[in-house]
Amino acid sequence: MKTKKIIKGKLLSSISPLEILYLDPGFFVISEDGKIEEISKEMPKGAGQDSQFYDFSGKLICPGFVDIHNHLPQFTLSGLYRGNLLEWLKDIVFPAEELFSSPEVAELFAEKFFHELLRRGTTTTSSYVTSHKDATEIAFQCAERSGIRAFLGNVLMDQKAPEYLIKDTRILLRDSEELIEKWDGYDGGRLHYVLTPRFALTCSFDLLQGIGKIAKKYDVHIQSHLAESKAEIEAVMDMFSGFENYTDIYLKAGLLTEKTIMTHCVYLNNDEIETLKKTGTKISHCPSSNRFLQSGIMPYRKLEKSGIPIGLGTDVGAGYSLSMFSEMREMIESSKTIHFLDPSANYKPITSIEAFYLATLGGAKALSIEDETGSLEKGKSADFSVIDIEQLNVCDEDFYSKPEDLISKLIYGNGENYIEKVFVRGKQVFRK
Ligand SMILES: [Zn+2]
Known part of the structure; x- marks a missing residue:
């Protein structure tokens, strides 16, 4: 033998x-x-x-490849455009996520999703499922069968989203604990649970704090969105008016840890960058999504200089392809755009070797699994x-x-x- x-x-x-x-x-x-x-x-x-x-x-x-940010229920709707982030969520994303209340739909799409990732060479994914506990359970089962490495989480929302997707705060936290106990570290660490508050706008502070406590109790990963678009930041700061900035909300809720990945980070001030650095938080760069929704361009060189580990995410479905080659291309081209718009800033465009690093070893480091893969x-x-x-x-x-x-x-x-x-x-x- x-x-x-x-x-x-x-x-x-x-x-x-x-x-x-x-x-x-x-x-x-x-x-x-x-x-x-x-x-x-x-x-x-x-x-x-x-x-x-x-x-x-x-x-x-x-x-x-290590795709550190995407949305499982959204891969069928990539390419559908409806204006900026908040409009797109309301008109396209939320109705599509509701379909996952059906176990048949949840299974059909989860099976397809992992297959589509693997055939594009992505062997590790960190994915948002939906707010449905059953759909998340099904996603774990499909990931288990597919052979992929996966970090999966039910999307946690208790406000400012359609009634059919939000849940009571206590039920959400209970769902998370049950999923952690069953799936976190499954099959020798091939599968992990990740606490997934969608973003501050759709979460009460009670929910964010509850998530922080669970993260500490079980030492599990956290993923969320941060400072993606100007309209989003305005809406968040209107709602959380007592906080210094967007990052401060997550910090005070106990969500910034060495196992946290914050996605987008297009508009962070120096204090916020310092906070992410100090807490050991990682960043997911999603250039195609940022362009598709006209959110902006993440200042990669500035964040890189701060020393915060950065990985690459397709952010499908705002990103339009599950291919990490496509995402690397967007990353390079976006950096050329920064250079083009302001040559005096001396912004060095990203090279193919740097982009490849972010799509592989950089992503593994962002997920703290660089000893295992990447x-x-x-x-x-x-x-x-x-x-x-x-x-x-x-x-x-x-x-x-x-x-x-x-x-x-x-x-x-x-x-x-x-x-x-x-x-x-x-x-x-x-x-x-
Ligand atoms: Zn996203």
């Missing part, structure tokens, strides 16, 4: 935002329990009777994609020697279309 796997291919993986590992060819050994045992330029010594050899010569092997590294789980780069139609072989060009070509050439196989913990979870 062959218990180990040996993989051969062109290995590409981030080391830091500026450094990349590229072995052509490279090899790695996957242990019986799905971990990378060693990586080398040569065929590993001792490879033999107990190993099965997978020859992906000529193909690119890169770590599975790069091809000894000791980590074997989560990776096999990409047929020959279909990129490149005439010059030299091109394959420059990883930055290879990544750029995939980013601008819809690289997700060339993904042939995807593995999580060394087990195949998608095949074309």
